[in-house]
Amino acid sequence: MRIQVFRSFRTSMRLLAKKDYYSILGVPRSATESEIKKAYFNLAKQYHPDVNKSPDAKTKFAEINNAYETIGDPQKRQTYDSTGMTGDEQDQAKQAGFGDFGGFGGFNPFGGGFGGGSPFGGGGEGFSSFEDIFGEFEGIFGGKKTKKNLRGEDISVSMEISFLEAVQGAAKQFTISKNNTCGTCKGKKIKPGSSPTTCTTCGGRGHVHYQRGPMSIQVGCQKCGGSGTIIKDYCPTCRGSGIGATKVTETVNIPPGVNTGHTLRMAHKGHASENSGTPGDILIKVTVKEHPTFQRDGYDIISQVPITISQAALGATVEVETLQGKVQVKVSPGTNTGDTHRISNFGITHLPPHSSQKGSHIVKFVLSIPKKLSESQRKLFEMLAKEGA
Ligand SMILES: [Zn+2]
Ligand SMILES: [Zn+2]
Missing domain, CATH: 1.10.287.110 (DnaJ domain)
Known part of the structure; x- marks a missing residue:
């Protein structure tokens, strides 16, 4: 051609x-x-x-x-x-x-x-x-x-949240600098009060035709960028870009189940588009702080629960702290350090769309050996020793 x-x-x-x-x-x-x-x-x-x-x-x-x-x-x-x-x-x-x-x-x-x-x-x-x-x-x-x-550009945000915020969900506020539509010209790029003139190159059509023999070629007008109008007085605030930076406070609803490394997306909350297209997104990268007693394994919670020697040997009922409050847990006779007990549905809520499911709370028993013995305790242990226990 x-x-x-x-x-x-x-x-x-x-x-x-x-x-x-x-x-x-x-x-x-x-x-x-x-x-x-x-x-x-x-x-x-x-x-x-x-x-x-x-x-x-x-x-x-x-x-x-x-x-x-x-x-x-x-x-x-x-x-x-x-x-x-x-x-x-x-x-x-x-x-x-x-x-x-x-x-x-x-x-x-x-x-x-x-x-x-x-x-x-x-x-x-x-x-x-x-x-x-x-x-x-x-x-x-x-x-x-x-x-x-x-499309406007995305805004990336790093956010640190507590362990409980992550497992229970939370509404978190944060402030960002965002390119929004310019308040002075309302994104029209032109100085308020002045008006654009019709592009003389294309006569306002936004495109021009070239005749080459039998072919007619339509080409976007370069002078006006296809808009059909020419701006002489640009908006002084945004200098003709149509956008301006503003501090914006946003609130993100963190769904229960979020973990370190997850990224939350707030669609269309990012920078405005310079070409009146869709705004970008806000991308929130989450880091979850550690908890003093709860550890996380997927959607399960693991906690270490100390038991005495007699509880371990004879069996007992102990109180365990869970995400849903205190729970009585049975210690079977003959329990050893590292033995576990699973409490189903007391773990972490799954992320959407599986929010109806929950992980387990897993109790890990740890034998607590006394550092110091009273006189009577010592006698009892000596008796146990004689019995070979
Ligand atoms: Zn033109
Ligand atoms: Zn402006």
């Missing part, structure tokens, strides 16, 4: 005085292809009108793009070096029947053909607007254009 895509800012470009493209990109005439590309991306980042709010950023940005369209393309660069013809002029010459039509490779900022990796790396975090600019290619060939950064 041979299609040449014209970019909207070329129109305005033509009015600019001709400058040397090498000096615009700040590279020597001997610069390699990759040096030119690198210089271009650095400048494009610096002067992108969404990032750079200085009044001449837009012009400078267009100038940089224009220079790169010509000398970033080896063929056009060669012609430019020898004739001084800009990329536009070369294209027009070709259209008029001079030479070969450049084909798609004529201008491709991604290098190495279609679908090459984004120069801004990894999904374009923070630079979604660059994708908008370069995304026209996707728009033509990929059918529907997808915006990756519509």
Whole structure:
């Protein structure tokens, strides 16, 4: 397929005085292809009108793009070096029947053909607007254009809770700094009282058509980013981002059964989206403090219960502290250290959706040998010893 895509800012470009493209990109005439590309991306980042709010950023940005369209393309660069013809002029010459039509490779900022990796790396975090600019290619060939950064960012929170909060559940408050819709402009990005003007490039339609022989190509308007309007006076509070940081106190309902390492998700409570999409989530990473007597094993509680020698030998009933209060537990005659007794359903409530289930409380008996004996105790033990017990 041979299609040449014209970019909207070329129109305005033509009015600019001709400058040397090498000096615009700040590279020597001997610069390699990759040096030119690198210089271009650095400048494009610096002067992108969404990032750079200085009044001449837009012009400078267009100038940089224009220079790169010509000398970033080896063929056009060669012609430019020898004739001084800009990329536009070369294209027009070709259209008029001079030479070969450049084909798609004529201008491709991604290098190495279609679908090459984004120069801004990894999904374009923070630079979604660059994708908008370069995304026209996707728009033509990929059918529907997808915006990756519509969703707001997630907020990660670390939270330490007590053992009992974890097993019984709790409502915990925490404060975060959150990017919300800007209070001054209500997310509209424009200075209150002023109104956006209709984009002259696309006439407010948000897209432009190019006729190439029998083909009509619809391309998203770069000047207005497809919105059809141009904002001249940006909101002074958020400087045109539409979002502002605020301290927010949130309450998370910790379900019973949570354990160290679990992450709770509060859907849509994260940062607002810059592109009026869904907010991100809050992710709460939980750490549970230890308890002085209860240990946890899955959904079971384990506690050590001391018993005397006579209780162990003769059997007895002892009182055991559980999550649900004190429970009488039978000690069988002949119990030894390490012997256990399971109290079913006195353990930890399972996490949703199994909240109706509970673990067990497991009593671990520990023989408590007296450190000091009274006179009568000593006599009794001596008698036991004679009996071989
Ligand atoms: Zn437009
Ligand atoms: Zn604002």
